[in-house]
Amino acid sequence: MNSSNSTSGDSNVLDSSSTYDMLASIPTFWQTSIRSAIGSEERVLAFIELDLDAERKFAQTLLALTNDRLIQCDVAANGAASPPKYWELSPDLELHASVLSGLGKLELLQGEEVKFQWPFTSACESSADRFAAAYSAIVRNRALSATTNSVVARCASCGAVLQEDQPTCPSCTPVAAPSPSASLMRLMPFAKRRASTITLGILLTIASTAAAMVPTYLTIPLIDNVLEPWQKALQVNEKVRYEMIYVYIAGLAGAAVLAWALGWARTYVLALASEQVSCDIRNETYSHLQKLSLEYYGGRRTGDLISRISSDTDRICNFLSAHMVDFISDVMMFVFTAIILIRIDPILALAALLPFPFNAWLIQKVRTNLRHGFARATNAWGDMVSVLTDAIPGVRVVKAFAQEEREIARFAHANKVVYDNNVRVNRLWSFFGPTVSFLNEIGVLVIWAFGAWRVATGDITVGVLIGFVSYISRFYVRLDSMSGFLANTQRAAASTHRIYEILDRQPVVMEPTHPVAVGKLNGEVTLTGVRFKYGSREVLRGIDMRIEPGELVGVVGPSGSGKSTLVNLVCRFYDPTQGKITAGGIDIRSFAVEQYRRNIGIVLQEPYLFFGTIAENITYGRPDASRAEIIEAARAAHAHNFIVKLPDGYDSIVGERGQTLSGGERQRISIARALLTDPSILILDEATSAVDNETERVIQNALDNLIRGRTTIAIAHRLSTLRNANRIFVLDAGRVVEVGRHEELLERGGVYSRLYHAQLETKANASPQPAPESFQPVRVVKLD
Amino acid sequence: MNDTLGIEYTFSCDARGRLIAEDSRRNRHVGLSAMRLFPMSDPDNWIAVFDEKGHELCCIPSVAKLSTASASAIRTTLTNSEFIPVIERIVHISSNDPPCRWTVETDRGQTEFIINDEKDLRRLSQWSVLVVDARGIRYSIPDTRKLNVYSRRAVEWHV
Numbered sequence: 001m002n003s004s005n006s007t008s009g010d011s012n013v014l015d016s017s018s019t020y021d022m023l024a025s026i027p028t029f030w031q032t033s034i035r036s037a038i039g040s041e042e043r044v045l046a047f048i049e050l051d052l053d054a055e056r057k058f059a060q061t062l063l064a065l066t067n068d069r070l071i072q073c074d075v076a077a078n079g080a081a082s083p084p085k086y087w088e089l090s091p092d093l094e095l096h097a098s099v100l101s102g103l104g105k106l107e108l109l110q111g112e113e114v115k116f117q118w119p120f121t122s123a124c125e126s127s128a129d130r131f132a133a134a135y136s137a138i139v140r141n142r143a144l145s146a147t148t149n150s151v152v153a154r155c156a157s158c159g160a161v162l163q164e165d166q167p168t169c170p171s172c173t174p175v176a177a178p179s180p181s182a183s184l185m186r187l188m189p190f191a192k193r194r195a196s197t198i199t200l201g202i203l204l205t206i207a208s209t210a211a212a213m214v215p216t217y218l219t220i221p222l223i224d225n226v227l228e229p230w231q232k233a234l235q236v237n238e239k240v241r242y243e244m245i246y247v248y249i250a251g252l253a254g255a256a257v258l259a260w261a262l263g264w265a266r267t268y269v270l271a272l273a274s275e276q277v278s279c280d281i282r283n284e285t286y287s288h289l290q291k292l293s294l295e296y297y298g299g300r301r302t303g304d305l306i307s308r309i310s311s312d313t314d315r316i317c318n319f320l321s322a323h324m325v326d327f328i329s330d331v332m333m334f335v336f337t338a339i340i341l342i343r344i345d346p347i348l349a350l351a352a353l354l355p356f357p358f359n360a361w362l363i364q365k366v367r368t369n370l371r372h373g374f375a376r377a378t379n380a381w382g383d384m385v386s387v388l389t390d391a392i393p394g395v396r397v398v399k400a401f402a403q404e405e406r407e408i409a410r411f412a413h414a415n416k417v418v419y420d421n422n423v424r425v426n427r428l429w430s431f432f433g434p435t436v437s438f439l440n441e442i443g444v445l446v447i448w449a450f451g452a453w454r455v456a457t458g459d460i461t462v463g464v465l466i467g468f469v470s471y472i473s474r475f476y477v478r479l480d481s482m483s484g485f486l487a488n489t490q491r492a493a494a495s496t497h498r499i500y501e502i503l504d505r506q507p508v509v510m511e512p513t514h515p516v517a518v519g520k521l522n523g524e525v526t527l528t529g530v531r532f533k534y535g536s537r538e539v540l541r542g543i544d545m546r547i548e549p550g551e552l553v554g555v556v557g558p559s560g561s562g563k564s565t566l567v568n569l570v571c572r573f574y575d576p577t578q579g580k581i582t583a584g585g586i587d588i589r590s591f592a593v594e595q596y597r598r599n600i601g602i603v604l605q606e607p608y609l610f611f612g613t614i615a616e617n618i619t620y621g622r623p624d625a626s627r628a629e630i631i632e633a634a635r636a637a638h639a640h641n642f643i644v645k646l647p648d649g650y651d652s653i654v655g656e657r658g659q660t661l662s663g664g665e666r667q668r669i670s671i672a673r674a675l676l677t678d679p680s681i682l683i684l685d686e687a688t689s690a691v692d693n694e695t696e697r698v699i700q701n702a703l704d705n706l707i708r709g710r711t712t713i714a715i716a717h718r719l720s721t722l723r724n725a726n727r728i729f730v731l732d733a734g735r736v737v738e739v740g741r742h743e744e745l746l747e748r749g750g751v752y753s754r755l756y757h758a759q760l761e762t763k764a765n766a767s768p769q770p771a772p773e774s775f776q777p778v779r780v781v782k783l784d
Numbered sequence: 785m786n787d788t789l790g791i792e793y794t795f796s797c798d799a800r801g802r803l804i805a806e807d808s809r810r811n812r813h814v815g816l817s818a819m820r821l822f823p824m825s826d827p828d829n830w831i832a833v834f835d836e837k838g839h840e841l842c843c844i845p846s847v848a849k850l851s852t853a854s855a856s857a858i859r860t861t862l863t864n865s866e867f868i869p870v871i872e873r874i875v876h877i878s879s880n881d882p883p884c885r886w887t888v889e890t891d892r893g894q895t896e897f898i899i900n901d902e903k904d905l906r907r908l909s910q911w912s913v914l915v916v917d918a919r920g921i922r923y924s925i926p927d928t929r930k931l932n933v934y935s936r937r938a939v940e941w942h943v
Contacts, residue, residue, distance in 0.1 A: 615825065627822060627830055628845060644819060644832050644840065647922070651824040653906065 022047060030062045033073040037084040042066040046134035048106075048127050050120040056103070061118065063106070065135055070095075070108070072118075087116070095135035097128040104128055183493035186500055187277070187316070190284075194276045201270035205325060208262035209332045214255035216470045217340065222248040223463030271321045278317035285309050285502050292502075293509040294573040308502060312495035319492035327485040330478045337471050344467070345460050351450040352443075352472050359439045359476070363483040366432055371487050373425035380421045384414040440476035447472055509572055515592035521584045521599045521680040523549035523711035525570060529579035532565055532734075539565045541734040542579070549680075552712045554722035556755065557731035563715045566731070567683050570713065571600055583681070601679030603706075605686040607670030609661075614643055615650040617669055621677035629676060637672035638702040639665070664695030671702045682706060684714040688721055696721070719756045728752065793833075793842055795854040803861040805833065805841065813841060818861045824908050831858055869895070871915065871925045874935035882942075883918070890923065897921065905943045913943055 021043040026034055030049075038044065046065040053059035053074065062073040070087040087093065087108060094109045104125055108116040120128055191198055226245050286309055289296075297305075341349035391398060391407045398407050451465040525547040532540040540562045547553050555563050568574050569581060572588055581588050588596055601621075609617050618633060619625045625633075630650065634640040642665050646652040654661055654669070661669070667687065674682065687703060688696045700721060716722050723742050730738035730745065730752045738750050745752035792808040795816075803816040813835055821830040821843070831844040847855050869890035878885040882899050897917035899905065904916045915923040928936050 613825070615822065627826060631821065631830065631843065641840070644821065644834075645838075647920075648823055649819060649821040649832075650830075651822050 030073060034064055037071050037073055038066055042068055045138055046131055048131040050118055050124055052119045056119050065138060089139055091139055095132045097132040183496045187496055190277050190280050194273050197273040201273050204262055204266035204269055205329050206332060208259060208266045209329045211255060211259040211262050213336050215252050216467060218248055218251050220463040220467040223466055224461045270325050274317045274321035277320060278313045282309055282313045285499055288503055291507055292505055293507045308498050312498050315495045316492050319488055323485055323488040326481055330482045337475055344464055348451055348454055348468055352447045352468055355443045355446055359479060363436060363479060367483050370428050370432060373428055377421040377425050380418045384418050387411050387414045443476050444469055444473050509575055509593060511593055512590050516586055516590045518591045518595040523680040524584055525681060525711060526582045530576045531578040533577040539734055543736060545729060547711055549711055550709055551726045552707055554725035554728040555713060555715045556719060556728060561731040562734045563731055567685055599680045601674035601677055602683045603670055603674050603687040607666045609654045609666055613651045614654055617654060618672045618676060620673055625676050633672040633675040636675055636705040637668045638698050639668035639672050664699060667699050668702050671706055675706050682710045682712040686715050686717055719759055795857040797857045797860055803857060817865060818858055868922045868924050871923050873932060874938045877938050907943050913939055
């Protein structure tokens, strides 16, 4: 038996025998117990960390699979390792993983009998699935077979590829937000780029804060050396020299001008620096976001991503330019004030500064309550808005079911919550402002009282007292804004964290290190044993198809059969979990992603037009296209005829805020866009599903021009559109169940013919007579 | 002039100023209309000619390459069929935010119109702006630098 004192020498021996061993990958936490549990000849082939114990309480359990045994290590409640449990591997024992509503279990089965059971939460789902697969493979071969070894595990929630030693995906594992200071420190690389501006800004801050302290300092000698003697002299009718007054007045004026100029420079320089930093962050985040694989966008709301780039960077910018600068200058002012006061009169300084910590604590306390109140009010506001966004777009349904009163009541209720919350927060808020001034007054009062006594005893002059009062009152005014700093820091740190969530993310579709030059593909596409797993759900279960250059291939099947996934794999939006896709005989994973995608044209069910002119939209994939080519493509896509009817022709603005076009018109523009890039492989993803029969025919004509001479993979709901397809692949539950031409498949009377007849019936019911052919004859220009 | 189908056309205007085309096979087409396909980005080229029923008869890639007579016929037709007054001075704008009433002096005289939405002012290039009023009439400002100070500020504010 290996004991806990086993050294790296053991693993070296194992490595040199070039057999698979995962012992070193097991987290350090388990190393002692696992090393003591396994025999010297045993190799760890797979392991899993489970997060529940047998009673379904949160506890750490390690299951390790060696070439001989299944080993369980766990930690008892007192933290001491309990003795490991063993199960010898045998062909009649099966390991089965399942998950039901958040709770999963690994079961060791012997026939129908459950020998043992390990519960876990869905956090372990995908690794449990993999572990069970590894178990069956090992039992079969008593060694991890090469194929199982190469199965790439994917994160259940985002689809990211998991490393062998990674039980869960790092991006999806819920992590507590790091401490604000740790988050903000991550801004350092951005700050470093603008180091000179920032340094200048900080120097200016120090200078301007110091300059602002000078006038108050000058008032002390002004009173003591000039005003006081004057007053005394007046009383005894004595003449005094008054030249000094000019010096002090000039000094005050000079200090004021200096503070003004420095304050101006400081504000400008720091605002500039923070604007530069946030501009850098925005650019970096957006370009990183654009490079992330499509998978990332799937799981996220668009609004959230947009707000990360717009509001979060803005918040950071505000924090850096306003809150942090104010805070730094306040702290400096505090330090300077304290130094000056202590130098003038340490005892009075003590009295003046003593109430400060108490005041600061009180203000902080009230502010925290206030912040919670505001947060509640904001949430209530959001709820009210969501009632609106829910009911107003759905107003037809509301009216149809005569539920206006109910909607009014729903809104009134949400509005009442807003009212209550606002009233509550206003009560606190109205208390807050006067309280702060009251505390300031008290602070100043302490100095007046204590200072008056000191003046009476002759320890300080009136000038010193006045100087103290004016320093301290200026100081307390800033206390309020200082107390807000904590909240602002937390908010800015949260924003930084959200931005780094994007920046830390790696694209799932990896660029090869030594990409093969793509050039122009001939259009041949072959899928060999392609499987795709989305989390633990297997969407494609071994697809084999060979598509010849120029062939039109239809892909049909019920929803959820894996049609779209297939297309996503061919476009390389994802990589297959197993198997490979080749284009022109080369694995598409060895091409540079961007170059490969240049060979692909895609027409989606919902065409997306960008805000811009029609010409710009058509040339989106090839901005260098000439006007002649644009018109040619538009003609071929049967878009020219409606474009010339628009007042601005090809310069008409379309997209979100532009000219409204019908679905069919938008689709034809997107076909023109695909035509212009002249792709070798064309993908039609339900290109005609969203339009009526009439428009479908026009689009179909346009598509015929597009398809000519290209390898085309067409996903279609309306099977009639696939009559011309060379072959039709019928998918069901991730497998190809039928292949053949339209007529062949109809004759066979399988899945395809059932789907086809079902559609004919619906169509016949919907429109008994085919629509007359009333669209204009269109001129077809050959593009190739 | 070559059309995409290889038919040559010569253009002229009849007594009433309507565009007439005669193709190389001596077919006469009357009552034609012309339209710029790229009115902003390339106004002088790519002119589409339509027949009476609105079907496209041909497309002229470059007017300059037509014979002088044909070119002037096309240009006259375009000028006659287009109405895009050039705004020379903005006299008054009723409010800073749409909807607002604009009083402007154009090359076709002084007029008033309503702007409904900010997006109805469209920047074509750095200095040129297209204005679409509530009735759909378009006005152009080819160079904002040539406007007076008030007009320029007003346009910059709204674009």
